[in-house]
Amino acid sequence: MGLGFRIEAKCSRTAARMGELVTPHGEVRTPAFMPVGTQGTVKSASQEELRDIGFDVILGNTYHLYLRPGHEVIAHAGGLHKFINWDRPILTDSGGYQVFSLERLRVIGDDGVMFKSYVEGSEHLFTPERVMEIQRFLGADIVMAFDECAPYPCDYEHAKTAMRRTHLWAERCKAARNASQALFGIVQGNVYRDLREESARAISGMDFDGVAIGGVSVGEGKDLMFGVVRWVAPLLPEDKPRYLMGVGTPEDILDAVECGIDMFDCVLPTRLGRNGSLYTTYGRINIKNNRFIEDFGPVDSECECWACRNYSAAYLRHLYKAEEILAARLATHHNLYFYQKLMDGIRRAIRLDELPDFRREFLAKYRKHKASVHDENSRIEPLNRDRSEKKDYGERNS
Amino acid sequence: MGLGFRIEAKCSRTAARMGELVTPHGEVRTPAFMPVGTQGTVKSASQEELRDIGFDVILGNTYHLYLRPGHEVIAHAGGLHKFINWDRPILTDSGGYQVFSLERLRVIGDDGVMFKSYVEGSEHLFTPERVMEIQRFLGADIVMAFDECAPYPCDYEHAKTAMRRTHLWAERCKAARNASQALFGIVQGNVYRDLREESARAISGMDFDGVAIGGVSVGEGKDLMFGVVRWVAPLLPEDKPRYLMGVGTPEDILDAVECGIDMFDCVLPTRLGRNGSLYTTYGRINIKNNRFIEDFGPVDSECECWACRNYSAAYLRHLYKAEEILAARLATHHNLYFYQKLMDGIRRAIRLDELPDFRREFLAKYRKHKASVHDENSRIEPLNRDRSEKKDYGERNS
Numbered sequence: 167m168g169l170g171f172r173i174e175a176k177c178s179r180t181a182a183r184m185g186e187l188v189t190p191h192g193e194v195r196t197p198a199f200m201p202v203g204t205q206g207t208v209k210s211a212s213q214e215e216l217r218d219i220g221f222d223v224i225l226g227n228t229y230h231l232y233l234r235p236g237h238e239v240i241a242h243a244g245g246l247h248k249f250i251n252w253d254r255p256i257l258t259d260s261g262g263y264q265v266f267s268l269e270r271l272r273v274i275g276d277d278g279v280m281f282k283s284y285v286e287g288s289e290h291l292f293t294p295e296r297v298m299e300i301q302r303f304l305g306a307d308i309v310m311a312f313d314e315c316a317p318y319p320c321d322y323e324h325a326k327t328a329m330r331r332t333h334l335w336a337e338r339c340k341a342a343r344n345a346s347q348a349l350f351g352i353v354q355g356n357v358y359r360d361l362r363e364e365s366a367r368a369i370s371g372m373d374f375d376g377v378a379i380g381g382v383s384v385g386e387g388k389d390l391m392f393g394v395v396r397w398v399a400p401l402l403p404e405d406k407p408r409y410l411m412g413v414g415t416p417e418d419i420l421d422a423v424e425c426g427i428d429m430f431d432c433v434l435p436t437r438l439g440r441n442g443s444l445y446t447t448y449g450r451i452n453i454k455n456n457r458f459i460e461d462f463g464p465v466d467s468e469c470e471c472w473a474c475r476n477y478s479a480a481y482l483r484h485l486y487k488a489e490e491i492l493a494a495r496l497a498t499h500h501n502l503y504f505y506q507k508l509m510d511g512i513r514r515a516i517r518l519d520e521l522p523d524f525r526r527e528f529l530a531k532y533r534k535h536k537a538s539v540h541d542e543n544s545r546i547e548p549l550n551r552d553r554s555e556k557k558d559y560g561e562r563n564s
Numbered sequence: 565m566g567l568g569f570r571i572e573a574k575c576s577r578t579a580a581r582m583g584e585l586v587t588p589h590g591e592v593r594t595p596a597f598m599p600v601g602t603q604g605t606v607k608s609a610s611q612e613e614l615r616d617i618g619f620d621v622i623l624g625n626t627y628h629l630y631l632r633p634g635h636e637v638i639a640h641a642g643g644l645h646k647f648i649n650w651d652r653p654i655l656t657d658s659g660g661y662q663v664f665s666l667e668r669l670r671v672i673g674d675d676g677v678m679f680k681s682y683v684e685g686s687e688h689l690f691t692p693e694r695v696m697e698i699q700r701f702l703g704a705d706i707v708m709a710f711d712e713c714a715p716y717p718c719d720y721e722h723a724k725t726a727m728r729r730t731h732l733w734a735e736r737c738k739a740a741r742n743a744s745q746a747l748f749g750i751v752q753g754n755v756y757r758d759l760r761e762e763s764a765r766a767i768s769g770m771d772f773d774g775v776a777i778g779g780v781s782v783g784e785g786k787d788l789m790f791g792v793v794r795w796v797a798p799l800l801p802e803d804k805p806r807y808l809m810g811v812g813t814p815e816d817i818l819d820a821v822e823c824g825i826d827m828f829d830c831v832l833p834t835r836l837g838r839n840g841s842l843y844t845t846y847g848r849i850n851i852k853n854n855r856f857i858e859d860f861g862p863v864d865s866e867c868e869c870w871a872c873r874n875y876s877a878a879y880l881r882h883l884y885k886a887e888e889i890l891a892a893r894l895a896t897h898h899n900l901y902f903y904q905k906l907m908d909g910i911r912r913a914i915r916l917d918e919l920p921d922f923r924r925e926f927l928a929k930y931r932k933h934k935a936s937v938h939d940e941n942s943r944i945e946p947l948n949r950d951r952s953e954k955k956d957y958g959e960r961n962s
Contacts, residue, residue: 205882205883205886205888206879206882206883206886207883207886207888207889207890209888209889209890210889210890210893211890212890212893213874214870214874230886234882234885234886235857235878235881235882235885239857239858239878239882242858242860243858243860243876243878243879244860248860249860249876249878249879249882250879251874251875251879459633459637460637460640460641462640462641462642462646462647472612476611476612476649477649478641478647480633480637480641480647481604481641481647481648481649483633484603484604484632484633484637484647485603485604485605487632487633488603488604488605488628488632490603490605490607491605491607491608491889491892491893492605492607492608492609492610494889495608495610495889495893496610
């Protein structure tokens, strides 16, 4: 097993923990935010920028990389780290979410899922063993079990079948695992408490290197999502890292950290950045707004990122209106920097046992201006991980 | 007048010269290639990258910046340098080319040109005085006279009328000039030798700070274009910088330098980069080609740019196939670096009086591989400056 996890501090007033994951490619400070590099690149950012911002780990996606350029090409390059020139930890999602998102293309059975490539229509079979093999070829530090991600809404029987299959496949992934990669199991069960609790116990009992909560942030809204987190988190092993998949807004992350979650990934900072929505100390703003036409100061006067140190809100607005690539670059960089600073603040606050104070101060500022676009509720903007990224203008372009 | 020009070396076998322009924002080594930053950004590059590559000067476009974000916004920011955060020299094109490219939208008279904004349809009048005023607001180091750029093909009478109007406007631009900015006149006359010679003499006689050859690279092809250059260049003042607008390929630049041209601008390295065409020591390649699927070496083994030092041809190919923004970034950076190294080589060769040898060695390598895409003939790919950029996928995106 390729992972060590050490909890260095705990919050005395919440379930939050702060610590460190040790992987073959270095340490990951937790709670951690992992930028999403679906196709082997975090959209519009370079690997040098991600290092400069200070991210310890990024995501890759098994499904996308299997279809293009192909796991064998990446293996021939010496693995995903070498292929994309990223020498820090990588986590690969198993592709379960992606396969089940492409509803019209799939045939599901207990053995696995048959689907058609969105790239060129060819047929493919994903089984737990096949997914583990592909992830071995990719060579990430942390790999995810192959799960069945039920949609929302979803009836009880469908959710139960998907959960049972996820447990069956979890055992098969464990049996097929590569000893040098850490393997995380995934809790399913949709929005049904008894299923979520059954799944949390089942996956926790399988001695994975970490446990993820999957099947959330698929349109169920913040209240239901945090219902799931609050049912599941207390049942997970104390000494293993916990990963809430596809979450979330800054407020979601603060809430989930207080529930004891250690790892997050989300397309929000990159996707919103490409669409002109920027996180600031005083709330999220739409840079295309007329009030920025002659705002020659930085987007966020309290931010020290590359964009804020060198370029004005007015220039960024102009770049957006003119549909220039530099707009996406600057906004993506800024939003990722904002997330990383938030995680830095969260980790420091847990170490000092001041998390609730940090949270209060952060939110007092973040919610201050009415003019800003608040994003308390993930129902307003379903995150839908990779799939929703396909819809925005940055994905097809560049 | 804001410009000094010093010729430091001349080629003993051709008309090539090597020297330095002195502007309020620093020196420009000549012969110089100027990346095109039409809307206040060189597409997909950052100003930091342009500095790192070593460009002395970049272009902005009066027409585009007047329409969006507006010259008054830029003046309020403290000028174009401050607005885009570029502290080295800037040259602004006058907008003549753009106004005359939008054929259906314009009404031309001796006073000026009435046109409709492509942004939102409003009506605008460009006169020589108005264009000089806008360029004063933008605050570039070098500004261009407002000219009438006749199309290709174009009958003799039309070409003659446009040329006469260009001369009339040139005098009015001089009268309306801002003393702190260098002003270049533009030679017109289409592909007619007597008109080109008349225009070269007329513009040369007006004591501009530099002289540009305009109305080339509009689809007339390489032979006709170099006919124009060979008629005009010998008639231009020896002690003033000479600028061949919208040119060109590496081979065009070598040819034009030997005719005594000092300055170039062209969208080719950026536009081709966004479309997956990369310049290498051994010719231009299409990175989407299957032969790069498992080419884990750099795009150009003799290149030391950011892209070639860190990323493989196989990764770049993957990024293109996946339509990722990082593809455009890496290729643009690489192509601009290639152009800058070419200009470095040309300047060094002139200083050492070895230009024909440099040219022979460069072309021997550059034309070596049949597999590469050669670009000897600009007829194959009319450059059409900004206008043609509107057609490629990078312009509307990101």
